[in-house]
Amino acid sequence: MALYTTEGIVLKTQNIGEADRICTIYSPCKGKARAVARGARRPRSRFVSSTQMFAYGDFQIFRGKSLDSISQVQLKEAFPRLHNDLTKLAYASYVAELIGEMIEEGDGDKMLFDMLLTYMRVLSETPDPQLITVAFEIKFATVLGYRPRLESCSECGREDLSREVFFSPKAGGLICSECSPGNLGISRVSRGAIELLKALLMMEFAKIERIKANPGTRREIERLIRAHLGFRLNRRLRSLDFLEVITKTP
Numbered sequence: 001m002a003l004y005t006t007e008g009i010v011l012k013t014q015n016i017g018e019a020d021r022i023c024t025i026y027s028p029c030k031g032k033a034r035a036v037a038r039g040a041r042r043p044r045s046r047f048v049s050s051t052q053m054f055a056y057g058d059f060q061i062f063r064g065k066s067l068d069s070i071s072q073v074q075l076k077e078a079f080p081r082l083h084n085d086l087t088k089l090a091y092a093s094y095v096a097e098l099i100g101e102m103i104e105e106g107d108g109d110k111m112l113f114d115m116l117l118t119y120m121r122v123l124s125e126t127p128d129p130q131l132i133t134v135a136f137e138i139k140f141a142t143v144l145g146y147r148p149r150l151e152s153c154s155e156c157g158r159e160d161l162s163r164e165v166f167f168s169p170k171a172g173g174l175i176c177s178e179c180s181p182g183n184l185g186i187s188r189v190s191r192g193a194i195e196l197l198k199a200l201l202m203m204e205f206a207k208i209e210r211i212k213a214n215p216g217t218r219r220e221i222e223r224l225i226r227a228h229l230g231f232r233l234n235r236r237l238r239s240l241d242f243l244e245v246i247t248k249t250p
């Protein structure tokens with residue numbers, strides 16, 4: 001098949017040559033795919049907006065010997081608010097890199113695609129990009145089969161977690177105080193953080209902005225879910241540096 005059409009979202013762009021742009025596109029059937037948009041950086045190019053970061057549309061792609069090329073795009077949504085708001089840009093860039101890093105080429109998943117699209121739509125509108133993004137992270141981990149264990153000790157299975165509780169990225173969830181000695185890289189977790197993570201896991205994106213959470217608990221869950229995903233990544237994501245600068249509280 002030399003030519004195929006798929007809906008997709010641009011996760012990454014890279015300039016090459018004088019005016020070309022290579023896009024990494026995430027699609028429900030092909031997973032991650034790389035294709036070049038020839039002349040996309042020329043001001044009058046038909047690809048100017050349709051091959052930018054986060055562009056969502058129907059992509060017509062030609063299979064090439066070494067690199068595929070985009071022959072046409074029917075742009076559906078460009079998500080301008082994710083480009084115009086620096087904080088939202090930082091969150092969306094982080095999620096795009098996270099998916100690009102953790103998903104393989106050819107590994108399509110309709111549920112994950114729909115989840116990403118919903119996340120981007122809600123992120124565009126929400127006044128609370130932080131909680132929406134942690135919700136995406138925990139749901140994403142779950143889709144990949146890494147749902148953090150929050151109901152019982154990940155080491156011994158104990159369900160009574162009324163005493164001190166810790167989070168272990170290596171064990172993949174909570175661990176009880178008796179299993180904590182000798183476990184490296186663990187951190188203590190508050191009740192509030194556990195309940196908030198459970199709520200974010202269950203709740204639809206659109207309802208998340210109604211949740212009230214204090215800054216301390218927010219920082220706690222953000223740290224936990226990043227440690228959880230970070231354990232499965234081989235390297236630190238570049239977009240995290242940008243995100244941490246943008247969201248740093250004075």
Ligand SMILES: [Zn+2]
Nearest residue numbers: 153156176179
């Ligand atoms: Zn235990």
